[in-house]
Amino acid sequence: MSSGLALKSEPAPIVACTVSSMVHHFGLLIEDMENELGEAWGDLGFDEAREFINALEPGNLEFIALAVREEDETDLGRVGEVIRAARSKDIKVILIPENLTTAGLRELLRLGADDFVPYPLAEGALHDAIVKIRTEVQVPPPPQATSPEAPRVATGQRLDGQSAIFAVQNLAGGTGATTLAVNMAWELANIDKTNPPSVCVIDLDLQNGSVATYLDLPRREIMLEMLQDATSMDAQGFKQALVGFEDKLSVFTAPSEIVPLDIIGPEEVTAVLDLAAECFDIVIIDMPRTMVMWTDTVLNRADMYFATLELDLRSAQNAMRFIKALRSEDLPLDKVQYVLNRAPGMTDLNGKTRMKKMAESLGVSFSNMLPDGGKQVVQSCDNGEPLAESAKKNALRKEISKLAEGLYKAMVGEAKAKGK
Ligand SMILES: Nc1ncnc2c1ncn2[C@@H]1O[C@H](COP(=O)(O)OP(=O)(O)OP(=O)(O)O)[C@@H](O)[C@H]1O
Ligand SMILES: [Mg+2]
Structure with missing residues (x-):
């Protein structure tokens, strides 16, 4: 795992990031990210992530795993800005909600998260979500879009x-x-x-x-x-x-x-x-x-x-x-x-x-x-x-x-x- 702005200078190409207010709270997510991506991922806070994504060239990051806790719901606007920034750079968003209210979850999905997997993560759930967004990337966009x-x-x-x-x-x-x-x-x-x-x-x-x-x-x-x-x-x-x-x-x-x-x-x-x-x-x-x-x-x-x-x-x-x-x-x-x-x-x-x-x-x-x-x-x-x-x-x-x-x-x- 790589941390914060060190992302840019890591030798292994970083393909994804977790974004949360406290990554260590999400132990199962860290484990699953390591299983899926080895060292090729980083972790960022909400504000950090927004700035980091805004400075990226499109195509440089595949997805973010946006982990949002009940405590973060008081400031969902900040989380929403991360989703918006990711969308503007074609970065997929996998939302990892923990105990969010339906309204909060709905709001984040509405802002454009591509998939969501509730925390604690069920066995294989993150893997499936990653496969899903990767398949979506390869399929050409539907004609109506x-x-x-x-x-x-x-x-x-x-x-x-x-x-x-x-x-x-x-x-x-x-x-x-x-x-x-x-x-x-x-x-x-x-x-x-x-x-x-x-x-x-x-x-x-x-x-x-x-x-x-x-x-x-x-x-x-x-x-x-x-x-x-x-x-x-x-x-x-x-x-x-x-x-x-x-x-x-x-x-x-x-x-x-x-x-x-x-x-x-x-x-x-x-x-x-x-x-x-x-x-x-x-x-x-x-x-x-x-x-x-x-x-x-x-x-x-x-x-x-x-x-x-x-x-x-x-x-x-x-x-x-x-x-x-x-x-x-x-x-x-x-x-x-x-x-x-x-x-x-x-x-x-x-x-x-x-x-x-x-x-x-x-x-x-x-x-x-x-x-x-x-x-x-x-x-x-x-x-x-x-x-x-x-x-x-x-x-x-x-x-x-x-x-x-x-x-x-x-x-x-x-x-x-x-x-x-
Ligand atoms: N008969 C039902 N049984 C169980 N859950 C229901 C039922 N009807 C609605 N819900 C749930 O209640 C919530 C609100 O439903 P919905 O969004 O359809 O209501 P609405 O009247 O459109 O609300 P809004 O005021 O947000 O427009 C949703 O989570 C929905 O899944
Ligand atoms: Mg309605």
């Missing part, structure tokens, strides 16, 4: 020739809107083996969007520009902005930087929706929690507007305000489908009574009740995989799959009724 060609997406029949637009908004933070949007999109993209509909997810949660995280997709710098220039964009330009998930799902990710929600207005949103509807059978929009000046644009345009909430006072009060706001603006409340997440199970009679009371007091009925899917759900989100891929039998997955089937049947039925 760089080439002017459109991403490969399923080219299903255009149902009735019109796209279905579904939007999802949470009425209280963390009530599963993005989990629903991503998994519903994936279920729909896989719903028909022989003639799948083409599906696009648009992440309009401009500040906290996590669709890219939940599907392990890169956030592209270009997104902000794309959004701002949406009114002059054509279908080809729109397709170039998309990234593909396993060639079956196309995603318009949120911008890589946090931007004000009013950086776009109804015109830009309308333009994006027009383009998406032109190119895809099904468009799913992940909306920000806050009501914005273009919420009504999406609401008016959507076929269905899913609002997620949970069985608590916070959700009930927010739902009440949401309904009142829509009513006062004369917006189409009938499109809103209330989705109760982490709904009480069959045997939870007390929960069921509370659920009934909540629905009655809001004057709504819950169109869908999603069960708590346990840790598998968080893990699948953190691993960037839809539930159908990582936890097929999970109760939440089953329920979202049913929801998607219902939607698809309705769409196909409608198309048939129109005689197309």
